[in-house]
């Protein structure tokens with residue numbers, strides 16, 4: 001199934017293939033501040049609708065992830081890992097988050 005999402009102003013829009021079975025709630029220092037619910041998508045299945053969109057990037061700690069956000073509206077849409085994308089499911093357009101189980105991930109200890 002193809003899911004579509006975007007930041008608030010629409011500058012960053014994306015789609016990805018995936019059978020969403022759950023949403024990951026991570027307690028690490030950045031996820032807890034964002035309040036994001038995440039899904040790990042294969043990078044090959046994730047597509048930015050406008051690759052030229054102005055995106056900010058933030059990295060910290062081991063710098064294994066590039067946390068992407070819209071430079072206009074400030075919404076964090078996804079993070080880029082090595083071969084995978086952590087999608088913020090709260091940015092999806094037509095997806096009922098209440099329909100999937102929320103799984104806690106102890107990113108603070110990872």
Ligand SMILES: [Zn+2]
Nearest residue numbers: 007009070073
């Ligand atoms: Zn935006």
